[in-house]
Amino acid sequence: MTTSKGRIGFIGVGTMGRHMVHNLIKGNYEVFVYDRKQEALDYVAAIGATPVETLKELIEVSETVFVAVLTDDQVKSVIAGEGGLLEYATPEKLIVVNSSVNPQTVLSMVELAIQKGINVIDAPMSGGEPGAIEGTLTFMVGSNEQQLFERIRPILEHLGSNIFYAGPTGSGEAIKLANNLMALCNNLIALEAVKLAKGYGISEEQLMEVAHLSTGNSFIVENWDYFGNMMQTHSLAGTREVYKFLTKDIKLAVESANAIDLSLPIGGLCWQLSEAELEARDKSNIESGRLYNSPFTSQLA
Numbered sequence: 001m002t003t004s005k006g007r008i009g010f011i012g013v014g015t016m017g018r019h020m021v022h023n024l025i026k027g028n029y030e031v032f033v034y035d036r037k038q039e040a041l042d043y044v045a046a047i048g049a050t051p052v053e054t055l056k057e058l059i060e061v062s063e064t065v066f067v068a069v070l071t072d073d074q075v076k077s078v079i080a081g082e083g084g085l086l087e088y089a090t091p092e093k094l095i096v097v098n099s100s101v102n103p104q105t106v107l108s109m110v111e112l113a114i115q116k117g118i119n120v121i122d123a124p125m126s127g128g129e130p131g132a133i134e135g136t137l138t139f140m141v142g143s144n145e146q147q148l149f150e151r152i153r154p155i156l157e158h159l160g161s162n163i164f165y166a167g168p169t170g171s172g173e174a175i176k177l178a179n180n181l182m183a184l185c186n187n188l189i190a191l192e193a194v195k196l197a198k199g200y201g202i203s204e205e206q207l208m209e210v211a212h213l214s215t216g217n218s219f220i221v222e223n224w225d226y227f228g229n230m231m232q233t234h235s236l237a238g239t240r241e242v243y244k245f246l247t248k249d250i251k252l253a254v255e256s257a258n259a260i261d262l263s264l265p266i267g268g269l270c271w272q273l274s275e276a277e278l279e280a281r282d283k284s285n286i287e288s289g290r291l292y293n294s295p296f297t298s299q300l301a
Contacts, residue, residue: 004030008155009062010049011078012069012099013040015235016125019132020068020098020159021049027158034058034078056088064152066123068098070245072105072252079109079120091117096152100124100177100249102256103170106142110169121148121169124176125160128230138162142172177256180249185270186220187227188277231282243282247274 007030010021018040024031025048033049035041041051052058055078059065065085069075075097079085085095095118097106106122113120121144127137137160143149149165156163166172193216197207204224211221220226227246236242250271257264 004028006030006064006155007032007062009034009052009058009065011035011055011058011065011067012074013044013049014068014070015129016098016132017068018044019129020066020137022047023132023135023158024155025049027155029155029158032058032061055083055085059085059088059093062093064094064096064155066096066098070099071248072099072101075099075101075105076109080112086113086116086118089113089116089118093118094148094151095120097122097173098125100180100252101173102252102259103142103173103177104256104259106173107170110144119145119148121152122172123152123156124172126176126179127160131160135159136161138164140164140166140172140175142166142169142174144169174256177249177253181253181264181267181270183219184247184250184274185267186218188270188274190218190220190224191277191281225281225285227278228281228285231278232285240279243275243278246278247271250274 005028008024010017010024010031010033013021013033013035014037017035021031021033021044031044031049032052033041033044034052034055045051052061067075067078069078077084079095089095095109095113097109097120103122106120110120122142123139125131125137125139131137135158139156139160139162141149141152141156141164143165146165153163164175166175193211194204194207197204208221208224211217230246231237231242234242234245236245250267254264254267254271257267
């Protein structure tokens with residue numbers, strides 16, 4: 001029997017988390033999982049994870065706990081809320097925030113954790129569900145102590161192919177939001193470019209063929225209608241929540257800038273327009289009966 005490399009706790013085993021857990025198990029880690037959805041727990045239990053009923057039990061049996069929930073409020077709740085991780089953690093434990101949240105949220109958790117001698121770092125990821133499945137995610141790690149980055153690097157190597165040390169705690173979230181601000185705003189202007197082209201009788205396929213070989217090329221062009229595909233295939237598909245989820249990082253980027261007295265006027269405008277624009281695109285795709293698949297669309301995020 002092969003010896004386990006360690007005991008990892010994992011909070012949030014949805015679209016991304018379930019595949020990350022699978023890769024950790026394949027990497028010979030014992031993985032204990034917590035989620036409020038029974039179907040999510042059943043899925044990871046079937047592939048070898050051990051579900052637990054409380055956060056108390058999770059932190060007690062794990063050496064490192066990954067937090068991969070959706071929102072800032074959920075991060076605050078599982079870490080510092082009633083019955084949360086900090087209530088039961090001991091100094092040797094490490095809490096890693098994988099969620100894309102406001103850097104200020106992570107810093108506030110660190111401030112509370114320091115009082116108990118607990119370490120909290122951030123390691124948000126990029127790569128989408130395909131990257132989670134294939135173990136090719138990109139991680140941006142923020143940690144006040146380099147040694148904590150080195151502590152989790154071997155674990156992250158089972159989950160991703162690109163692992164960056166971003167700087168002090170909160171830096172990982174800042175880079176992730178800056179990156180997503182570029183991608184999400186680029187998507188909005190690309191949809192607007194499609195409107196212009198169609199107004200002159202040019203199909204979006206023609207436009208993307210030219211843009212692919214011209215200065216308009218970008219990740220969004222190379223993976224055209226990536227977000228359109230996601231709106232139809234995400235677990236939130238068919239609800240208004242999917243538009244909020246896919247645009248939340250623009251909101252977080254603007255809010256995190258405001259927190260340090262920076263103004264992002266273009267980002268702010270994109271935030272105002274983003275939900276409506278994505279909803280309009282989604283409805284158009286649904287009405288046309290297609291899941292967009294251009295020659296330039298890959299399945300990598």
